[in-house]
Amino acid sequence: MLDDEPTVCQIVSLVLGSEGFDVISCSEPASFVSLCREKNPSCLLVDVVLPEISGLEVLKELRKHSFERPIIMMSGRSDIETAVQAIKEGAFDFVTKPFRGGDLVTRVRAAISPVKRQASPPIFHFPGRPPLTLRERDVLHELIGGRSTKEISRCLNLSPRTVESYRANLMRKVSAKNLAELVRLAIAAVRQRT
Structure with missing residues (x-):
């Protein structure tokens, strides 16, 4: 977990720790990135507003190094623009502060076990296009x-607006003009692998 507020780190550690999660807190972005690459944790919590650089820059840095684990962004600002940008940069979820402990636990569980709902989703390969996030x-x-x-939104424990943001981002990434074309391209991308 990366947050410059010690109180937030303590609360999150208590809440997640009481549910059996091991939590490592960090307040310095560069150390956090190194720690993540070394330890490869199951899930990351990253605050958007940090003193030196933004959490979005940390997210970009981790993705640049092919860090594929789910990253949940947190912010006291609840503006949609920041949430959409975080999703576009590869965030798994976006949580606004203050949050309820039970809600955070639910989101972390969803992040670390998305494939337990049913069979593992296929890996899609779109040559010449940016890779898809988890x-x-x-x-x-x-x-x-x-x-x-x-x-x-019910299945993935996301808001409908967040699902729409993911869908729009998917269409942009694969240059699909509409949902039907997106689905057709995705099915073709899976067939290419098999």
Whole structure:
């Protein structure tokens, strides 16, 4: 967990620790990135607002180094623009502060075990396109299954607006003009691997 507020680190450590999670807190971004690459934790919590650089820059740095674990961004600012940017940069989820302990536990559990819902979602390969994040692959898998935004939001424990953001980002990444084309391209991308 990366947050410059000691109180937040203590509360999150207590809440997640009481549920059996091991929590390592850090307040310095460069040390945090090194620690993540060394320890490869199951899930990361990263505050957006940090004194030196933003949490979004930390997110980009981790993704640049091919760190594939789910990253949950946290912020006291609840503006949609920041949340959408975090999702586009590869965040698994976005949590606004203050948050309820039970809600945070639910989101962390969803992040570390998304494939326990059903069979593991396929890996999609779109040559010449940016790779999909873990959450984008989950959403795309559900879209191929013909599920609506509401169904996907319930299944993945996301808000409908967040699902729409993922869908728009997927369409941009693969240059799909509409949902039907996105699904067609995704099915073709899976067939290429098999």
